[in-house]
Amino acid sequence: MTTAKIRRSAIHEAIRDAAIREFARNGLAGTSTQVIAKSAGISKAQLHYYITSKEDLYQEVLGYIVSHWRELFSLSSALEDPAEAITNYIRRKIEHALDHPDVSRFFANEMARGAPEMGDHWGELRTSVEEANDTIRAWIDAGKIAPVDPLLFQINMWAVTQHYAEYEAQARMLMGVAPDQPMDADRITAEASALFLRRCGLDEKGRRI
Structure with missing residues (x-):
């Protein structure tokens, strides 16, 4: 990749990250x-060299989040071991939420206002969810977990x-964690994993209970 392409890529990333922060807040x-x-x-002039409009940038960021989440968060990669798959999924989700909170807030804000901009993105989200539904149903059919509603x-x-x-x-307030201190991802992951594994009829080591 040429120096110019590297610079353009870095600017695109900076614009996307800034858009996520500002759209999440406002x-x-x-x-x-x-x-x-x-x-x-x-500068504003530089920004408009890279984007056509604020609305198109919003759509670009929304599509990026949906696609990025599909790459990061999958339940279909560990079909043989549901306990490991669920625990890893929860850990990835929590670590991402703690490290990139504005991403979740951006998406939550879009949902809270009725998801008017999601029209072009529902298909990919639904596909990702259906893939995970199929994985969970396969675990149930194989007797590896107790019956659950895969979607819920x-x-x-x-x-x-x-x-x-x-x-x-x-x-942070309830856990007594200052704004400049990291929350305990291990503590949160352990509790959330235990909650969902037990719903599946599994203990923390993946054994049926």
Whole structure:
């Protein structure tokens, strides 16, 4: 990759990250391109060289999040060991929520306002969910886990893991963690994993109970 391409890629990434931060805090209507440019460390003129409009940038970020989550969070990669797959899934979700809270907040804000911009992205999200549904059903059919509702099981895992991003201030206050200190990912993962493994009829070591 040439130096120019590396620089363009770095600017694109800076714009995307800035857009996630600002849209997460202020929403689409409350965010200006001037604010995004400042957050990205570039001029407004430079920003408009890379984007066509604020609305198109919002769509680009929304598509990036859906696709990135599909790559990061999969239940179909460890079919033989549901306990390992579920625990790893929960850990990845929690670590991502703690490390990149604005991503979860951006998406949650879009859902909270009725998801008006999600039209082009529901298909990929539904495909990802259906793939995981198939994996969970296969575990159930093989007798590896107790029967669960595959869809609601996933939704409930999202609710628990993303809570630490969407309600970070509350979690920090109740857990006694200062804003400049990291939350205990191991503690959160252990409790959430135990919760969902037991719903599947498994203990923390993956044994049927």
